[in-house]
Amino acid sequence: MEEQFPLGEHLVDHLLNGDQSSVEDHQLDEWQKANPENINDLGKYQKIWKATADVSTLKKFDSEKAWSIVNAVLENRKIRSRQFKNIALVVSGMAATVLIFLSLTFYTELFSTSGATIEMTTTYGSRSEVVLPDGSVVKLNAGSNLEYHFDKVSQTRKVDFSGEAFFEVAKSKKPFVIETVDGLKVKVLGTKFNLSTYPEDRTAQTSLFEGKVELSKNGSTPLILNPGEMGTLDKKSNEIKYAEGEISETTSWMQNKLYMENMSLQDVCTKMERWYDVQITLSDKSLGEKIHYTGVLKEQTVLDVLNALCQLSSIQYELKGKEIMISGK
Amino acid sequence: MELTDETLIAGIKRDDYSSYNQLFMRYYSRLCAFVLNLTQNYSASEDVVQELFIRLWIQRGKLEITENISGYLYKSSKNAALNYLRAEKSRQKSIQNMHVQEWHTDENLIEQIEFSAALNQCIGQLPERSRDVFMKSRFDGLKQQEISDQLGISVKTIKNQIWKSLQFLKACLELHDAFEH
Numbered sequence: 001m002e003e004q005f006p007l008g009e010h011l012v013d014h015l016l017n018g019d020q021s022s023v024e025d026h027q028l029d030e031w032q033k034a035n036p037e038n039i040n041d042l043g044k045y046q047k048i049w050k051a052t053a054d055v056s057t058l059k060k061f062d063s064e065k066a067w068s069i070v071n072a073v074l075e076n077r078k079i080r081s082r083q084f085k086n087i088a089l090v091v092s093g094m095a096a097t098v099l100i101f102l103s104l105t106f107y108t109e110l111f112s113t114s115g116a117t118i119e120m121t122t123t124y125g126s127r128s129e130v131v132l133p134d135g136s137v138v139k140l141n142a143g144s145n146l147e148y149h150f151d152k153v154s155q156t157r158k159v160d161f162s163g164e165a166f167f168e169v170a171k172s173k174k175p176f177v178i179e180t181v182d183g184l185k186v187k188v189l190g191t192k193f194n195l196s197t198y199p200e201d202r203t204a205q206t207s208l209f210e211g212k213v214e215l216s217k218n219g220s221t222p223l224i225l226n227p228g229e230m231g232t233l234d235k236k237s238n239e240i241k242y243a244e245g246e247i248s249e250t251t252s253w254m255q256n257k258l259y260m261e262n263m264s265l266q267d268v269c270t271k272m273e274r275w276y277d278v279q280i281t282l283s284d285k286s287l288g289e290k291i292h293y294t295g296v297l298k299e300q301t302v303l304d305v306l307n308a309l310c311q312l313s314s315i316q317y318e319l320k321g322k323e324i325m326i327s328g329k
Numbered sequence: 330m331e332l333t334d335e336t337l338i339a340g341i342k343r344d345d346y347s348s349y350n351q352l353f354m355r356y357y358s359r360l361c362a363f364v365l366n367l368t369q370n371y372s373a374s375e376d377v378v379q380e381l382f383i384r385l386w387i388q389r390g391k392l393e394i395t396e397n398i399s400g401y402l403y404k405s406s407k408n409a410a411l412n413y414l415r416a417e418k419s420r421q422k423s424i425q426n427m428h429v430q431e432w433h434t435d436e437n438l439i440e441q442i443e444f445s446a447a448l449n450q451c452i453g454q455l456p457e458r459s460r461d462v463f464m465k466s467r468f469d470g471l472k473q474q475e476i477s478d479q480l481g482i483s484v485k486t487i488k489n490q491i492w493k494s495l496q497f498l499k500a501c502l503e504l505h506d507a508f509e510h
Contacts, residue, residue, distance in 0.1 A: 008492030009485075016466075016473070041499070044508055047444070048498050052467040054362065054445035055452065061358035061375065070353065070379050074386055137346045168347040171354060192347065 007031055011042070015049045064172060071135040071170075117149040122163070125277025127253075132157075135170035141253050142274040143198065150174075164196040166251055169211075180204055184233045184240075187214045193225075194250045197233075200270070204233040207247040215240050252296070258305070260293040268293060268309070269326070276302040283327035291315065334398035341389050349389075353382055356399070359446050360406045366438055367410040373417075377409045403439050444507055451501035455494055462490040 010028045032039050120130045122140045129139045132148050134157055140146060144163020151158050157176040169176045171190030178186040180197040184204050191211025197204035206215060207230040215231045216222035223231050223240045230243040230250070249259035258271060266288030269280040282288050291313050297305055306317050306324070314329040332340075332351065340348025357378060364374040381402075385392070394401045452460060465476045466487070473484045480487075502508060 008496075009488050012488045012491050012495070044499050044502075045495050047508070048448060048495060048502065049467075051441065051445045051448050052452075054441060055449045056467075057362050057365070058358045058442075058445055058449055060371065061361040063354050063357040066357055066375060066379055067350065067353055070382055073383055077387070131346060135346065135350050168345070170347060170350045190347075 011045060015045065067135060067170075068133075071131075072133070075131055075133065117147055119148075120144075120146045123277065124274050132170075134172060134174075134176075136176065137168045137170075139166040139254055141165060141196075142277070161195065162197055162199055164194070164198065164253065166192070166194045166254060168192045182233060182235050183217050185214075185216045187216070188212070194247070196250065198274075202235060204235065205243065205250065206231050207245075207250040209247065209251075256298060258297040260295055260297070262292050262294055264289050265291040265293070265309075265313075265315070265326075272302060272305060276305075278302055278322045278324055280324045280326060283325060287315070287326070287328055338392070338394060338398055341386070342392060344389070349382075349386055356402055357382070359442050360402060362442050362445075363403060363435075363438065364406050364410045367407065368413065373413060374410075377413050378406060381406055381409050399443070403435070407435065444502075447502055447505045447507040448498065451498050451505070454501060455497060459490050459494045459497070462487055463494040466491060 007027065010025055010031075014025060014028055032042060118130070118132060120128060120138075120140060122128045122142055122144050124143045127140060127142055129137065130146070131137050133150070136157075138146060141164035144165055145161070146163075146165065147160040149158055150156075155174050157172070157174055159176070159178040160180075161178050162181045167178075167188075169188050169191050176188045176190075178188075178195065180186075180195075181199050182197055182204050184197060186193075186195060186206060188211065191213060192209040193211075193213055194207045194209075195205070206213065206225065208225040208227055210227055213225050214222050215225065215233065217233060217238060217240060220233075220238050220240050223242070225231050225242075228247060230245050230247055231240060232243045233240050245261070246259075249261070252259045253275070258268070260268065265282070269282070269288065272278065273280055293309070293312060295312075297308055302324075303319070306319075306326075310316060315326055316329050318325045318327075332348070334352070334355075337348040337352045337355075341352065360378045360381070361374045364377050365371065368374050368377070396404075452463070455463065462476060462480070465471050465479070466473065471479070473487050476487055477484050
């Protein structure tokens with residue numbers, strides 16, 4: 001119910017006078033008597049008026065600053081336990097597909113506002129997860145490189161990136177900007193998305209799970225993605241546009257699954273080379289574009305994948321160490 | 330889209346750090362305000378709540394919450410605050426009388442803090458100009474004449490602005506069911 005201002009003025013005066021409101025106000029009294037609902041409303045206004053004092057107490061606690069402290073404590077713990085884990089993995093001599101933590105420089109004093117650069121690299125055949133000083137978590141697929149630093153001047157979280165990764169960006173007022181080797185800029189505030197931008201691929205692809213991101217590149221119109229949407233940069237034409245597809249399939253690499261939707265043998269081989277750190281040669285180059293696959297592969301080793309592909313199509317393979325030769329049957 | 334506390338806790342159990350970050354942002358200042366009532370000390374309150382959250386993440390694997398999440402967090406912060414006070418007591422005897430407080434007397438306080446948190450959100454949604462006047466009159470403790478001088482608007486306009494803000498806040502809080510309790 002919208003009240004008229006003259007009554008509002010009486011009400012505001014009543015609240016402003018606070019406890020000394022012994023002053024008689026006939027208009028306010030009349031209003032209260034007119035409808036029991038009005039007494040209820042007055043109670044609500046008084047409650048709001050009183051509670052604003054507590055709001056100022058809430059504002060005295062800086063959540064963002066506190067988060068950087070908590071995050072730094074957890075980060076230091078994590079690095080320590082990771083180092084033990086790595087040693088254990090090396091000792092047990094597990095397969096190359098096991099996620100291995102590779103290189104992390106400057107791991108002391110990881111406060112979100114420190115200017116230190118953090119660098120992570122995953123070689124072919126390995127994957128990794130890194131927690132950035134601001135609390136963002138990045139799961140890196142094989143053959144990826146990430147450099148993070150907090151730019152004090154522009155108050156921006158900056159990341160240089162190539163490869164593929166799933167980003168869970170911690171919420172903060174400070175923008176999080178990723179620049180890829182292809183010149184694609186991804187600007188986010190707090191969100192989850194997958195970014196695939198291998199230098200040798202024809203396109204760079206972003207699929208958004210939560211939040212909002214903006215894709216841009218010098219000389220092309222920026223594109224804003226909403227959850228469930230996918231955007232690609234065509235590196236040849238420099239065009240950024242929406243792409244068709246199921247976003248959940250873009251993160252299948254995290255579950256060791258390969259979703260193939262009319263994917264050429266050539267593209268499957270490129271993925272396998274990254275995932276398993278092998279070199280694949282096709283006896284006949286045209287073979288790579290001739291055969292296409294649709295389906296999901298969830299296999300543990302490179303041999304499992306190769307055997308599955310051989311069953312699906314008329315190809316065969318020969319294995320010599322890390323080199324694989326594929327030929328038609 | 331706001332995720333529920335339950336969803337965030339489920340995320341935390343699955344090692345999802347961003348759920349943890351969201352829960353932290355949602356509850357940090359409220360819990361600090363709550364603990365402040367027990368400790369009467371700003372930095373101690375922050376320490377207590379930060380440690381609580383650090384433990385929450387480290388022990389996420391063993392986390393079992395049967396009651397509602399907010400109740401659990403308030404109760405844990407109270408216990409942490411009492412532990413802090415007990416440790417402090419050996420150094421400072423003056424706060425001896427403070428530690429005996431029943432849980433049910435806290436419920437008014439929690440209700441009050443939760444209401445302020447909702448109010449804080451609603452204040453954030455006020456149009457900038459109304460918010461300015463409202464904050465100045467409520468937070469900065471300025472007299473109407475002083476606000477009038479500062480902003481160059483009449484006292485009558487100020488009252489009108491406050492009235493509009495109050496109506497907006499009431500509607501906003503009703504939408505959040507904040508008056509229910």
